[in-house]
Amino acid sequence: MGCMTMSSAKINAAIDNLKEAGVRITPQRHAILEHLIQSMSHPTADEIYKALEGKFPNMSVATVYNNLRVFKEAGLVKELTYGDSSSRFDCVTTDHYHIICDSCGKIVDFHYPGLDEVESLAESVTGFEVGRHRMEIYGVCPDCKRKH
Amino acid sequence: MGCMTMSSAKINAAIDNLKEAGVRITPQRHAILEHLIQSMSHPTADEIYKALEGKFPNMSVATVYNNLRVFKEAGLVKELTYGDSSSRFDCVTTDHYHIICDSCGKIVDFHYPGLDEVESLAESVTGFEVGRHRMEIYGVCPDCKRKH
DNA sequence: AGACTAATTATAACGATTATAAAGTAATAA
DNA sequence: TTATTACTTTATAATCGTTATAATTAGTCT
Numbered sequence: 001m002g003c004m005t006m007s008s009a010k011i012n013a014a015i016d017n018l019k020e021a022g023v024r025i026t027p028q029r030h031a032i033l034e035h036l037i038q039s040m041s042h043p044t045a046d047e048i049y050k051a052l053e054g055k056f057p058n059m060s061v062a063t064v065y066n067n068l069r070v071f072k073e074a075g076l077v078k079e080l081t082y083g084d085s086s087s088r089f090d091c092v093t094t095d096h097y098h099i100i101c102d103s104c105g106k107i108v109d110f111h112y113p114g115l116d117e118v119e120s121l122a123e124s125v126t127g128f129e130v131g132r133h134r135m136e137i138y139g140v141c142p143d144c145k146r147k148h
Numbered sequence: 149m150g151c152m153t154m155s156s157a158k159i160n161a162a163i164d165n166l167k168e169a170g171v172r173i174t175p176q177r178h179a180i181l182e183h184l185i186q187s188m189s190h191p192t193a194d195e196i197y198k199a200l201e202g203k204f205p206n207m208s209v210a211t212v213y214n215n216l217r218v219f220k221e222a223g224l225v226k227e228l229t230y231g232d233s234s235s236r237f238d239c240v241t242t243d244h245y246h247i248i249c250d251s252c253g254k255i256v257d258f259h260y261p262g263l264d265e266v267e268s269l270a271e272s273v274t275g276f277e278v279g280r281h282r283m284e285i286y287g288v289c290p291d292c293k294r295k296h
Numbered sequence: 297a298g299a300c301t302a303a304t305t306a307t308a309a310c311g312a313t314t315a316t317a318a319a320g321t322a323a324t325a326a
Numbered sequence: 327t328t329a330t331t332a333c334t335t336t337a338t339a340a341t342c343g344t345t346a347t348a349a350t351t352a353g354t355c356t
Binding site: 024026028029058059060062063066067085 | 333334335336337338344
Binding site: 119123127 | 227229230231235245247249250256258259260263266267269270271273274275276277278279280281282283284285286287288289290293
């Protein structure tokens with residue numbers, strides 16, 4: 001099974017998901033979703049907008065934002081908010097964390113079993129009812145290490 | 149030893165720290181630092197600005213931002229960037245994490261030994277040279293639980 | 297005091313995101 | 327099929343946090 005085939009399977013699954021939620025699949029939505037799934041990066045709204053302006057010369061940047069919100073509400077996409085100016089968007093597949101290069105900004109996924117222990121400690125110490133957590137690791141990626 | 153005394157000890161320590169780094173202690177800087185240390189919250193730049201406009205009716209919001217940057221560079225203050233619009237600022241005392249209420253936005257500190265294991269796993273899996281990490285836990289605080 | 301440097305102020309600019317209103321498109325009902 | 331309705335996109339303006347700029351003020355050092 002080739003790479004493109006896997007991508008289109010993911011796209012189809014996502015589209016079915018949206019249809020069930022009563023969301024119309026417009027050409028723009030399809031393209032944004034496709035771009036999110038096929039690009040291995042974690043693009044900003046503007047990057048998506050620019051990547052698709054060839055296919056959709058008249059698409060508005062508001063359409064990108066609107067539909068990213070729709071996808072978020074459907075649980076298909078997560079918004080990643082780091083310190084820098086603009087949000088990045090990540091297709092929700094399996095749970096994973098991100099490690100971010102301080103030097104070039106590259107974001108790499110990595111898996112870790114979970115941090116239930118931290119959550120339950122926080123719960124008992126603070127009295128909160130814990131729902132979720134976020135974690136990012138920062139460092140220098142192999143490429144940037146080599147360059148220094 | 150009363151609470152005010154402890155606060156002023158912290159303020160003095162912070163001021164000594166800045167002086168050693170060659171930073172002038174202006175009245176504005178003193179007030180911003182004092183507010184950051186004494187307020188138990190994690191204020192935004194605008195909240196600091198508004199809190200001090202009684203004492204400094206002519207202070208510019210740029211002064212708040214400028215000095216928060218100075219404090220950050222001196223290692224006295226950490227900028228907290230969550231998904232919402234504006235950054236929050238936290239005096240660096242001891243290492244701690246934050247737990248945030250999804251309902252009212254309250255931020256509570258909590259301590260946890262550390263997540264060295266996660267860092268070293270990430271390092272070996274990704275080839276990054278890991279420097280630090282951030283983590284936040286989200287949930288519903290006791291007050292908001294009661295209200296529902 | 298005089299010269300130099302740093303800090304503050306007021307204001308304008310910037311950039312990401314959101315709101316608005318008009319026009320287009322698809323779904324549904326008569 | 328046509329009319330009605332709701333949804334979507336587009337273009338544009340507005341908003342808001344933050345940063346840059348230039349002028350003024352204040353502190354430091356001979």
